[in-house]
Structure formats: structure tokens, C-alpha cells
Amino acid sequence: MIEWRDHGALLSARPHGETSVIAEVFCAAHGRCAGVIRGGISRKLAPVLQPGNVVAVAWAARLEEHLGHFTVEPVRSRAGMVLGNRLALEALQAVTGLLGLVLPEREPHPALYDATQGVLDLLTDADLLPLAYLRWEQKLLEDLGYGLELGTCTVTGVNDDLAFVSPKTGRAVSRSAAGPWEGRLLPLPPVLVGQGDAAGPDIAAALAVTGYFIEHRLMRAQSERPMPAARARFIALLARQS
Amino acid sequence: MSGKGAKDIEALIELMARLPGLGPRSARRAVLHLIKKRGLLLLPLAEAMQKVGTTARECLNCGNIGTGDVCDICADDARANGQICVVEDVADLWAMERARVFKGRYHVLGGVLSALDAVGPEELRIPRLIDRVSTETVNEVILALPATIEGQTTAHYIAERLPQTRVTSLAQGVPVGGELDYLDDGTITAALNARKTF
Numbered sequence: 001m002i003e004w005r006d007h008g009a010l011l012s013a014r015p016h017g018e019t020s021v022i023a024e025v026f027c028a029a030h031g032r033c034a035g036v037i038r039g040g041i042s043r044k045l046a047p048v049l050q051p052g053n054v055v056a057v058a059w060a061a062r063l064e065e066h067l068g069h070f071t072v073e074p075v076r077s078r079a080g081m082v083l084g085n086r087l088a089l090e091a092l093q094a095v096t097g098l099l100g101l102v103l104p105e106r107e108p109h110p111a112l113y114d115a116t117q118g119v120l121d122l123l124t125d126a127d128l129l130p131l132a133y134l135r136w137e138q139k140l141l142e143d144l145g146y147g148l149e150l151g152t153c154t155v156t157g158v159n160d161d162l163a164f165v166s167p168k169t170g171r172a173v174s175r176s177a178a179g180p181w182e183g184r185l186l187p188l189p190p191v192l193v194g195q196g197d198a199a200g201p202d203i204a205a206a207l208a209v210t211g212y213f214i215e216h217r218l219m220r221a222q223s224e225r226p227m228p229a230a231r232a233r234f235i236a237l238l239a240r241q242s
Numbered sequence: 243m244s245g246k247g248a249k250d251i252e253a254l255i256e257l258m259a260r261l262p263g264l265g266p267r268s269a270r271r272a273v274l275h276l277i278k279k280r281g282l283l284l285l286p287l288a289e290a291m292q293k294v295g296t297t298a299r300e301c302l303n304c305g306n307i308g309t310g311d312v313c314d315i316c317a318d319d320a321r322a323n324g325q326i327c328v329v330e331d332v333a334d335l336w337a338m339e340r341a342r343v344f345k346g347r348y349h350v351l352g353g354v355l356s357a358l359d360a361v362g363p364e365e366l367r368i369p370r371l372i373d374r375v376s377t378e379t380v381n382e383v384i385l386a387l388p389a390t391i392e393g394q395t396t397a398h399y400i401a402e403r404l405p406q407t408r409v410t411s412l413a414q415g416v417p418v419g420g421e422l423d424y425l426d427d428g429t430i431t432a433a434l435n436a437r438k439t440f
Contacts, residue, residue, distance in 0.1 A: 012358050047426040047428050049426065050390060051291065051391050066356075077426055079391055079428045080432040083389060083394045083432055084394070086398040089394055089395045092391060097357040229355070229357055229360075
């Protein structure tokens with residue numbers, strides 16, 4: 001019997017049969033792992049198995065390649081704090097939805113795990129959440145090998161007047177170097193490089209850039225499924241903020 | 243068992259085993275019981291299932307299950323009190339009816355928004371709800387959706403689309419007979435956030 005213990009953020013719990021669920025947990029040391037939880041739809045376990053909650057898990061299977069079984073213990077509940085907060089609900093579902101789509105199974109990502117716990121801890125802070133979410137998406141891209149390089153112009157090497165991002169390389173392009181290719185490049189919102197305002201619409205514009213790379217690089221590489229709709233609703237809420 | 247009759251019984255057992263709460267062994271016991279009580283149970287059950295199979299349909303107005311185009315609740319003028327209770331599923335509607343406290347009409351969404359299962363507003367009866375609110379005399383929409391991440395996301399989505407209507411939702415917190423010691427911290431947090439003056 002193969003067994004391990006860890007803790008992590010619950011990403012999803014799908015019904016399996018009449019009383020069980022198949023849960024996906026982003027574990028600190030084991031990455032995204034799935035397992036059956038017997039009695040997962042019970043009144044006792046259902047509140048624990050809400051996305052974003054931190055759980056202590058014990059995973060066991062006869063062979064490594066088996067789906068395996070989880071036993072879970074609640075560590076920290078986030079669901080109760082965010083149920084009445086629309087922005088937090090959409091952000092939580094965007095985070096857990098994206099991780100469920102693009103994170104390879106059973107591959108540890110300790111830095112991304114810490115960043116994920118960081119952004120989930122800020123769900124109820126409406127002032128900090130939008131920027132924290134943007135930084136989390138940048139971290140997601142970086143940790144999975146598609147990090148944006150926005151410090152210098154990929155054409156000239158200068159580090160001022162950077163106005164665009166190349167959709168092919170994810171590197172910055174200065175306004176003067178863009179020339180006739182300007183229409184094919186993505187705009188570079190200043191907030192993406194830690195400059196300018198970090199108001200809702202600025203962050204929404206920056207998320208359009210990170211979203212492009214998530215959709216065209218990560219999603220194409222890992223999943224056939226569409227981007228979580230909650231992410232689009234989260235961005236729409238940000239865009240309406242003054 | 244052997245022969246054609248046995249095959250029919252096996253087919254019945256297989257069908258029964260697909261019902262929620264039943265497995266092959268319990269389906270076999272249920273079928274045996276039905277056969278033993280042929281006149282009392284099997285034939286009336288078959289007749290009732292035949293009848294429901296031909297008449298049961300979704301209410302065109304609210305999504306409830308009834309035997310006509312419009313369900314009994316929607317057809318009852320006494321329930322047109324200006325309140326619409328929005329529920330996820332017909333089972334939730336039946337639960338509300340069991341409590342006998344709500345005297346208005348219902349709207350069954352047929353699910354909740356789900357990123358995981360790619361369920362969007364168009365897959366649910368949200369456009370029909372918005373249409374009902376604009377055409378019927380509605381002064382309150384009560385959201386009786388699950389206290390889950392997806393249920394409450396759906397609730398917020400609906401509330402945003404009904405800016406001219408009073409939208410309320412069920413309270414969340416300590417259940418009747420519940421002791422704090424046995425509650426999860428999410429429920430305690432929700433209950434504390436929804437506290438009221440005593």
C-alpha cells in the first residue's frame with residue numbers, strides 16, 4: 001500500500017456514485033492530486049469539501065498509478081467567509097478553476113502553492129485582492145514555464161518606453177521598436193511591471209494579457225476545456241470599478 | 243432462474259438496480275417483494291409508473307414537474323402573491339413545500355453555475371426567470387440556492403440581473419438542533435456574519 005500525508009487547498013469535489021466524491025487537492029508537497037473520498041456528500045463532509053478550503057489529507061492506493069483514496073480533515077474554511085462576497089467568490093473560482101485545468105497532476109509546485117495560499121488569504125480584502133490575483137496569474141505562468149519577461153525590450157534591449165508584449169515570446173517590446181508590428185502586439189499595461197495605477201480597470205487590462213498567455217500557452221498545452229467563466233466575470237467586475 | 247420469464251425478471255432487476263439507493267442485491271430483494279405482493283404492489287406500481295411516464299413533464303413556466311404544461315403551483319391563483327422562490331432543483335422545491343411556510347411561486351433553475359462542468363447562465367433557466375420577473379407582478383425574488391461556492395455565485399449573478407426587484411436570500415448558519423461544537427468553522431463564520439439583534 002502506498003500512503004502519504006500532506007495538506008493543501010481543495011480545488012474541486014465531483015460526485016462519484018451515490019455517496020462519494022472525487023476530490024482534487026493542490027497539495028503543498030505533492031502538487032495537484034486526485035482521490036476518492038467516501039461519504040464525501042455527507043452532511044459532515046460536504047461543508048469541508050468546498051473549493052479553497054485548506055484540508056489535511058492522507059492519500060492511499062495499492063499502486064502509484066491508481067486514483068487512490070483520500071481521507072480529509074478540515075484545517076481552515078474559506079467558504080464561510082466568501083459566500084456573501086461576489087468578487088471573492090469569482091476570484092476563488094477563477095483560482096481553483098485555473099489550477100484544476102492547467103496544473104499537471106502529481107507534480108509539486110511549492111512556490112505556486114505558497115502564492116495560491118497568499119491570494120486565497122486575501123479573498124475578503126477588496127482593496128488588495130485584484131492586484132494579488134494579477135500577481136498570482138503572473139506566478140502561475142512563470143511557475144509553469146511561460147513567464148512573461150517584461151524588464152527590457154526584446155528587440156533593442158532598452159528598458160524604457162516599453163509599451164507592448166509580443167504574443168509569441170511573452171517579452172516586452174518598446175514603442176519605437178514596435179514599428180509596423182504594433183497592431184499585432186499586445187498592449188503592456190504599466191501595472192503588469194509594477195508601475196502606474198492599480199485600479200480595477202488597469203488590472204482588468206493586465207489580466208487580458210496574462211489571460212492571452214494562459215489560454216494560448218498553458219491551456220493548449222494542458223487542457224481542451226475552456227477558460228473558467230468565473231475569471232471573465234471577475235474581470236468584468238474589476239473593469240466596472242472606478 | 244432460466245427461461246423467458248426469468249429474463250424479464252432479470253431485466254426488471256437490472257433496471258431497479260439503477261435507481262438511487264439501490265444496488266443489485268437490494269434491487270433483487272425489491273423485485274422479489276413486488277412479485278410476492280403482485281396485486282397489492284406490483285400491478286398498481288406498474289399502472290402508476292405507466293401513467294406518470296405518459297403525463298409527467300416540466301412546467302413551461304417554472305420548471306417544476308407536473309402533469310400538464312403548467313404545474314399545479316403556477317396554476318393556483320392563490321399563490322400569485324408576488325413572491326418567487328428560486329431553487330436549484332425540483333427536489334429543493336419539494337423540500338420547501340414540505341416545510342409549508344412559503345406560499346408563493348417557484349422557479350427551478352435546473353442547476354447552478356459551474357466552472358468545472360462548464361455550466362453557464364444559458365444552460366440554466368436564468369433568462370426565463372428574468373423574463374418572468376418582467377412580465378409577472380413580482381415584488382420579491384427569494385434565492386433559496388445551496389450555501390456552496392457555486393450556489394452563491396449563481397445567487398449573486400441572478401441578483402445582479404434583477405436590479406429593479408427586491409432580491410433576498412435564505413439565511414445561513416446554525417441549523418435547528420445544531421450544537422456549535424459539532425459545526426464546521428465555515429458554518430460558524432456564516433452564522434456570525436448573519437447574526438441579528440436578539
